[in-house]
Amino acid sequence: MTGADIVLEALQREGVDRIFGYPGGANLPIYQQLPRYPKLEHVLVRHEQGAAHMADGYARAGGRPGVVFATSGPGALNTITGLCTAYMDSVPVVAITGQQNTNLVGRDAFQESDVIGCSMPVTKHNYMVKRVEDIARVIQEAFHIATTGRPGPVLIDICKDVQQASCEPVWSDGIDLPGYRPSFEPDLSKLEEAAAALARADRPVILAGHGVILSGGEEELISVAEKSVTPTGTTLLGVGAFPVRHPLALHMTGFMGTGWNLKAVQNADLLMMVGMRVDDRVTAKLSEWAPKVETFIHIDIDPSEMGKNVRPHLEVVADAKTALQAMLPHVSIEQPERRRSWLTQIDRWREEHPLKYVRSNGHLQPQDVMIEMYRRCDNEAIVVADVGQNQIWAALWWNYTKPGLFINSGGAGTMGFAFPAAIGAKMARPDKPVWCVAGEGGFVMTAQELSVAVKHRLDVKVVLLNNFSLGMVRQFQDDFYGGVRSEVDLSEMPDFVKLADAYGLPGICVQSVDQIKPAFDFAQRTAGPVLIDFRIDPNANVYPIVPLGRGLNDFWELPDEYA
Amino acid sequence: MSTPNGSVPDRLRVLTAVVEDHPGVLTRVSGMIRRRGFNIQSLSVGPTDEPGRSRLTLTVDAGHAEVDQVQKQLDRLIEVIEVEDLTEAPRLSRELALVKLAVTGPRRDRAVAEVDRFGGRLVDVGAATVIVEVSGEFERVECFLEALRPYEIVELARSGPVAMRSGTPAKQEVSQ
Numbered sequence: 173m174t175g176a177d178i179v180l181e182a183l184q185r186e187g188v189d190r191i192f193g194y195p196g197g198a199n200l201p202i203y204q205q206l207p208r209y210p211k212l213e214h215v216l217v218r219h220e221q222g223a224a225h226m227a228d229g230y231a232r233a234g235g236r237p238g239v240v241f242a243t244s245g246p247g248a249l250n251t252i253t254g255l256c257t258a259y260m261d262s263v264p265v266v267a268i269t270g271q272q273n274t275n276l277v278g279r280d281a282f283q284e285s286d287v288i289g290c291s292m293p294v295t296k297h298n299y300m301v302k303r304v305e306d307i308a309r310v311i312q313e314a315f316h317i318a319t320t321g322r323p324g325p326v327l328i329d330i331c332k333d334v335q336q337a338s339c340e341p342v343w344s345d346g347i348d349l350p351g352y353r354p355s356f357e358p359d360l361s362k363l364e365e366a367a368a369a370l371a372r373a374d375r376p377v378i379l380a381g382h383g384v385i386l387s388g389g390e391e392e393l394i395s396v397a398e399k400s401v402t403p404t405g406t407t408l409l410g411v412g413a414f415p416v417r418h419p420l421a422l423h424m425t426g427f428m429g430t431g432w433n434l435k436a437v438q439n440a441d442l443l444m445m446v447g448m449r450v451d452d453r454v455t456a457k458l459s460e461w462a463p464k465v466e467t468f469i470h471i472d473i474d475p476s477e478m479g480k481n482v483r484p485h486l487e488v489v490a491d492a493k494t495a496l497q498a499m500l501p502h503v504s505i506e507q508p509e510r511r512r513s514w515l516t517q518i519d520r521w522r523e524e525h526p527l528k529y530v531r532s533n534g535h536l537q538p539q540d541v542m543i544e545m546y547r548r549c550d551n552e553a554i555v556v557a558d559v560g561q562n563q564i565w566a567a568l569w570w571n572y573t574k575p576g577l578f579i580n581s582g583g584a585g586t587m588g589f590a591f592p593a594a595i596g597a598k599m600a601r602p603d604k605p606v607w608c609v610a611g612e613g614g615f616v617m618t619a620q621e622l623s624v625a626v627k628h629r630l631d632v633k634v635v636l637l638n639n640f641s642l643g644m645v646r647q648f649q650d651d652f653y654g655g656v657r658s659e660v661d662l663s664e665m666p667d668f669v670k671l672a673d674a675y676g677l678p679g680i681c682v683q684s685v686d687q688i689k690p691a692f693d694f695a696q697r698t699a700g701p702v703l704i705d706f707r708i709d710p711n712a713n714v715y716p717i718v719p720l721g722r723g724l725n726d727f728w729e730l731p732d733e734y735a
Numbered sequence: 736m737s738t739p740n741g742s743v744p745d746r747l748r749v750l751t752a753v754v755e756d757h758p759g760v761l762t763r764v765s766g767m768i769r770r771r772g773f774n775i776q777s778l779s780v781g782p783t784d785e786p787g788r789s790r791l792t793l794t795v796d797a798g799h800a801e802v803d804q805v806q807k808q809l810d811r812l813i814e815v816i817e818v819e820d821l822t823e824a825p826r827l828s829r830e831l832a833l834v835k836l837a838v839t840g841p842r843r844d845r846a847v848a849e850v851d852r853f854g855g856r857l858v859d860v861g862a863a864t865v866i867v868e869v870s871g872e873f874e875r876v877e878c879f880l881e882a883l884r885p886y887e888i889v890e891l892a893r894s895g896p897v898a899m900r901s902g903t904p905a906k907q908e909v910s911q
Contacts, residue, residue, distance in 0.1 A: 292763060293770055297813045300759075317813060351755065351816040476807035483801070 175304040175335040176201040179268060180209045182311035185343065188239050189213060190230065190599060192223035196243025197283055198270030201335035203241075215599070215628070218620035220247050222592040224254020225618065227265045229593030232579050233554055234600025235388070237264040237318050244270045245283030248329070249290060253586055256294035258325040260583025261382060261409060264318040265325040266311075267291075273333040274302045287329045296324030304334050308341035316347045321354025322474040323386060356473070358490035358498050366444065366469045366486050367400070367502035373442035373467065374507070375514045376402045379425055379454075380492075382409035382582070383447015383472060389493030390414070390575035393446065396496050399503040401511050403518050405433045407448050408567055409582035417573045422518070427456045427718040427727075428564045431525025434716070434724045436518050437462050444469040447492035450481040451583075458482075460723025471495045527568055528715065528735040535709030536684055538562070538637045542569035544688050545607055545635055548696060551576060554597050558590035558610035560644040562637045564714045566609040577604075588617030594632045595624055606631065612638040612665055612705075622675040625701040633695045634703040636668060639710045647713045651728075652720050668705035679703040746798070747776060748805045749826070749898055752791045752818040753783060760814050764791065771808055772798040777895030788816065792828075792897045821898055828898035831870045834883060835890035837863060846886045853879045864889060872896075 173181065179202055183191070192215045195203040206214060217223040220242045227238025238258075242248050248269035258265045271277065272284040288300050297317050299310045307330065314326040370376055384393050384406075390413050397404040397420050404414050405422030416423045422433040437443065443465045448454070450470075455461040458481065462468075470477070470484035471492060478487040488495050505511060529539040542565050549555065551573055557566040557580040570578055579597060581589040594608035615636055625632050642660040649657050672679025678698055682691045682705065695702040715730040754760050761780065768775055776794040783790045795805050806820040838846045843865060847857055850867045853875070859866035869879045873896060880891070 288759060289762070292766055349813060352813045474811070476804065476811055478807075479801050480804060480807075 173341055174201065174205065174338050175307050175330065176205040178304070178307045178339075178341045179311065179330065179335070180205055180212060181341065182308055183239060184209065184211060186311070186315045187236070190215060191239045191241055192217055192226040192230070192596065193241025194220050194223060194243065194247060195241070196247045196270065198244035198247075198272060198332045199241060199268075199335070200270075201332060202268075202270070214241075215624060217592070218623055219618065220250035221254050221588070222618050222621040222624070224251040224265065224267065225257065225586075225589050225592035226596035226599070226621075226624075227267075228254060228258045228263050228589075229556060229579060229596030230600040231258070231263050231265055231596075232593070233577060233597035233604070236600070237266050237315060238596060240265060240267040242267065242269045243283065244272055244287070245285045247283075248287040249285055252290055252294060253584075255291055255325045255327065257581050257584040257586040257589055259294045259296065261581065262323050262386060263325065264323040266314050266318050267325060267327045269327060269329050270335070271300065271329045271331045274331045275333075277331065287327065291327045294325070295327050298327040299329065301328060301330040301334055304337040304339045305342075307334070308343055312344060313347055313349060316349070317352065355491070356475075356489045358488050358495040360498060362486055362488050363495060363499040364502045366488065367499050367504070369442060369467050369469065369486065370400045370402060370444060371504045371506045374510050375440050375464075376400070376442040376444065377422065377436050377440040378402050378404040378444045378446065379407065379437070379448060380404060380410045380413045380446045381407040381448025383492040384410060384413040385577075387447065387473075387491045387493035389447070389491075389496050392493055392496035392500065394418070394575075395500055396503050399500065399505075401505050401508065401515070402444070403436055403515065405429070405436070407454055407582070408563075408580065410448065411567045411570050412572065412576045412578040415573050415575065416570055420515075424567055426454045427724070428568075428714055428716065430527060430568065431716050431727060431729060432518055432521040434718075434727050435521040435525065438464070438725050439517075440465055442467045442469070444471070445482075445484075446471045446496065448472065449477055455481065455724070456718045457721060457723040460725065525716070525729060528730040528732070530709065530712065530730065530734045532734075533709065535712070536682065536688075536707060538565050538706070538708045538712050539569060540685055541635065541637065541688060541706050541708070542566060542609075544692055545609070546571045548692055549605070549607065553605040553607050554579065554601060556580065556590045556594040556597055556606065556608045558608075558614035559585045559587045560611050560614060560642070561647065561712070561714050562609050562611045562614075562643075565637070587614035589614070591615060591632075591634065592618050592621045592624075595621060595628075595630055598630045598632050599628070605633075607633050607635055609635045609637065611643060612636055612640065612668070613642050613662055616665070619671070622672070622677065622701070626676045629700045631699065632701050634701070636703060636705045637708050638665075638668065638705050639708050639712065640665060641710060643712070644714070648720070651717075668703060672703040677701045677703060679705060681705045681707065683707045745802060746796050747822070748795050748797055748802055749821045749828070749896070750793045750795065750806060750809065750818055751821060751898055752793070752809055753816045754789050754791060755814040755816065756782070756787050756789045757814055760789070763812050763814060764809065767808055767812060768795060771804065772800060773805055774798060779895045779897050781897070792895070794896065819900065821900055825901045826898050827901045828872055828896040829870055830873055830876050830896045831868065831894040832876050832880065833858075833866055833868050833892040834880070834888055835864050835866050836883065837887040837889045838865060839863060842886060846883065849882050849886075853882060855879060
């Protein structure tokens with residue numbers, strides 16, 4: 173078998189059915205063999221970054237690793253932003269890149285680049301393959317590493333002559349990686365202690381992150397919250413893990429979180445953090461974060477997260493679902509009446525600090541668009557958001573009464589992520605409606621992938637929140653950088669309806685509130701991709717927001733006179 | 736610079752790691768250390784008794800990170816098989832120094848006597864220079880160099896420490 177055949181055979185053995193890729197000089201041997209593997213459906217992207225984001229969205233929506241092909245040099249380097257996005261959010265992706273011939277590596281040959289060096293900081297692991305005998309083992313290891321423990325991207329760089337060489341592949345039954353111990357049985361005594369602390373606490377809060385979604389632990393989270401009567405919020409990446417219309421829901425935390433969530437975190441006496449990193453966007457100013465907490469409980473699959481940002485009193489290294497499941501039988505509540513007063517207090521905060529937005533200035537408000545979109549999502553659709561104001565509006569107006577999938581680039585904050593990721597998500601879950609929410613700035617960074625949506629007639633609906641500016645940057649400049657509006661004007665943008673037309677999909681433009689519903693009606697009754705260009709209030713802002721450098725207590729809200 | 740054994744400041748961690756002897760392993764280790772804002776004070780690498788495995792001894796400044804992050808981040812690397820933070824453990828550490836001195840005649844005799852006094856060895860004799868070696872814990876090497884300072888040190892090579900937990904086996908597997 174040639175190396176190229178071994179690559180494709182190995183992918184089939186791993187259960188891969190779809191590859192997002194782009195051919196070029198250094199992976200031509202693989203592409204030559206690809207038509208002989210009809211079970212591997214290839215999606216020809218328009219830029220390799222798109223392939224990486226599609227694989228990422230595919231993995232997040234489908235729960236299976238996404239696979240990327242790219243050629244050497246620029247092809248491989250174009251995947252780096254996408255790999256970093258997957259790495260920051262712990263998403264299993266396997267990227268297979270072509271490399272120059274083994275005897276030319278290191279000689280600055282054509283389209284040669286040090287892809288191993290470049291991808292090292294943004295992958296969980298990477299491999300350079302210089303012997304055909306290694307391909308089978310390396311691919312098996314790569315999938316194992318990508319999908320186990322804390323998931324993440326793995327890159328395999330395969331020299332072109334190795335793809336052309338031949339050998340009889342040896343398929344191993346087991347993985348021999350002595351330095352890799354990805355699974356941890358949760359420490360039961362610690363979980364019992366955690367459950368007891370939760371039962372005793374007067375003002376407990378649970379915060380859930382992406383780990384809950386990655387482990388599929390949403391139901392267990394709800395059970396633990398309900399049985400212990402603990403108010404529960406999520407991080408930005410955890411949105412969807414806990415139903416926001418649940419009476420215990422605190423919705424999103426962090427520096428653009430809801431007021432009642434921030435109040436609860438800042439007044440809690442116990443905080444249980446599940447499947448999250450406790451990063452700077454969650455805590456804002458760390459020294460002022462959760463000041464009244466006496467017991468921090470941290471559950472995460474990655475031992476290095478314990479004490480990285482916040483030193484827990486109780487740490488449990490385990491997969492979130494497994495840990496919550498094991499904890500559940502021990503969960504109870506000691507003083508229901510004291511807990512009732514905590515819940516009453518939170519209800520009061522919810523009333524005092526509701527989500528507010530400008531309703532009366534005659535402009536189309538992004539929140540009105542989100543509210544209508546979520547009404548049509550009907551607790552079922554997958555929503556993929558880009559980065560910036562659109563991302564936070566989409567997160568804050570999330571309204572599901574059961575767990576659901578909200579996909580965004582929370583860690584890396586990669587503009588241009590949403591549309592290709594939505595394509596990947598739709599391919600992984602053709603049964604689910606997929607809505608892509610993006611600003612015009614991020615959307616044009618990867619808009620070339622419209623061709624992919626058209627070619628595959630994918631039912632991805634693009635909700636463009638178009639304010640002709642880099643809205644989040646503009647808001648920061650207005651509020652935190654002395655009001656100097658510097659290089660945020662995007663008034664020179666394509667006519668998105670014509671752009672959609674040029675790519676071969678229907679596009680419509682919405683300028684007023686009364687056009688919102690007809691536009692969504694049109695999008696929903698039209699098969700295949702649709703783009704709606706919502707011309708929103710150019711001054712619409714994200715609220716609440718914590719001023720940069722300040723603690724969560726200092727969050728700003730929209731003044732009542734504008735609401 | 737690292738400081739004497741037993742009085743390592745909090746931020747400096749002394750670790751040993753057994754790693755797979757693959758191309759690029761050192762890049763992974765050093766890249767992670769730079770990326771996380773740590774700083775390598777010393778690093779030595781050598782083979783172990785097991786083929787395909789190398790042992791690193793590192794002295795690392797944890798920078799602004801929590802000090803246990805150094806070990807935890809090393810442990811995340813797939814090719815790091817085991818890693819031990821010896822900072823607070825009873826340990827034995829040794830460093831080698833080679834010193835070239837420009838001494839002749841009676842000065843050379845006095846220098847060699849000084850080397851003897853510290854248990855060092857004369858390992859090379861040239862017309863205008865000699866090379867002497869000493870091994871020992873950090874402090875001993877420092878004292879040795881201090882004693883030789885009156886003589887002209889024209890070249891100095893230090894290995895950085897290699898370290899090992901003293902007494903009981905490092906890992907339970909070892910005793911099985």
